[in-house]
Amino acid sequence: MMIRRRCTIPLCLLGLIVMLVLAGCGREQAEGVKSMEMPLAEESAQLQALNVKADELYKHAAAGQYLEARKALEEFGNLAASASYAGVTGIEGVDALTDAVVEAKRQFNAASLEPEKVVHAAARLKLAADALTHKKQPMWLHYYKVLSGDTARLEEAASKGNQAAAKAAFVALNGHYDAIRPSVWISRTPEEAERMDSLLAFFAKQVEPAAFQKEALEGGIRQWRETLSALFRKGDDQSVYLPIVEPDQPILWTLTIGLVIAGVLAFAGWRMIRVEREAVRPPRFRGMGGGN
Secondary structure, eight states: OHHHHHHHHHHHHHHHHHHHHHHHHHHHHHHHHHHHHHHHHHHHHHHHHHHHHHHHHHHHHHTTOHHHHHHHHHHHHHHHHHOOOTTTOOHHHHHHHHHHHHHHHHHHTOSSOOHHHHHHHHHHHHHHHHHHHOSSSOGGGGGHHHHHHHHHHHHHHHHTTOHHHHHHHHHHHHHHHHHHHHHHHHHSOHHHHHHHHHHHHHHHHHTSTTTOOHHHHHHHHHHHHHHHHHHTTOSGGGGGGOOOOOOSOHHHHHHHHHHHHHHHHHHHHHHHHHHHHHHHSOGGGSSSTTOO
């Protein structure tokens, strides 16, 4: 019996250690979540305020209320400068947002204000702010159909060798893409955003009379279609761009692992107790039939 006690006590201690470790992990995770609640809530509130102000700016600009729009733009700029973007976008995304604010101020403060350019500048900020607060389904994704239509017209003009029509189609394409450019830099990788800008720069040269070449332009359009599809996560390759999803409740995973460990320990303890009993049992009770 003493042998059994010496073996089972360490098993009990080991089980206790496992439970304490699991309890410690759960407590640390709970405390970690609790400590992050305040800053995360504050950051979310900052970005939500930015989104609300962008919406206000766009509505004033679209209604021709430029005095109110300028005030909203100034407030938007202040909010953008003080907001935290950690975990939402990278340095390139923040730079793109800053550039969009600077461009909007330039348009609103122009000596000769152009309504279309003012509304366009406000729309860029509205879409950018939305991209910051809606990472999974930002509004700019709705531009895919518009850009696809522009691309089809550019492709048709290129196939016919019509330089004037190609240039007109490119101007429309570039204008529509410019509305979502800051949003793309916010939501996508710098490499993806840079690839789009590079192709547009290529088109800008190719549609000019001196550089117009049907074959070169058609080749660029094919690359553009593939890049555009990837940017909007279309096609069969979209899984390549999906992020790795972390477990929503890591504590449950920890408890599950703990239960498995506890089960293994319990089984091992049962096996050892059984062996011990056999070891101390009188010979006549070891399956010898009770004979002498």
